[in-house]
Amino acid sequence: MPVMSLRRLLMYLILCKASPTQQSTVWRRSNHHPNLWEDDFIDSLPKAYNAPCYVDRAEKLIREVKEMFNGMSTHNSSAQQHLSMVDNVERLGIDRHIQKEF
Numbered sequence: 001m002p003v004m005s006l007r008r009l010l011m012y013l014i015l016c017k018a019s020p021t022q023q024s025t026v027w028r029r030s031n032h033h034p035n036l037w038e039d040d041f042i043d044s045l046p047k048a049y050n051a052p053c054y055v056d057r058a059e060k061l062i063r064e065v066k067e068m069f070n071g072m073s074t075h076n077s078s079a080q081q082h083l084s085m086v087d088n089v090e091r092l093g094i095d096r097h098i099q100k101e102f
Contacts, residue, residue: 062097
């Protein structure tokens with residue numbers, strides 16, 4: 001069973017609470033073609049951002065985002081602000097780094 005993203009889970013819970021009389025949910029299906037490129041080929045491509053300066057900067061930014069989440073939980077931020085922050089982090093594609101803070 002695929003793991004549901006946090007945003008999709010929150011939207012599902014909100015929709016369930018908003019319409020308790022709804023019997024079933026119709027999910028759209030798509031017909032995506034499988035990837036033509038093997039993982040080995042993609043991994044063999046040169047990576048321009050493996051230099052130590054990029055790695056250090058990425059770690060620093062991840063720490064700052066974690067501190068923002070920890071600060072939101074200690075400063076009584078509203079649920080809307082917290083959900084907005086989660087949404088922004090997921091859109092940036094960095095949610096995998098801060099799963100514990102969610």
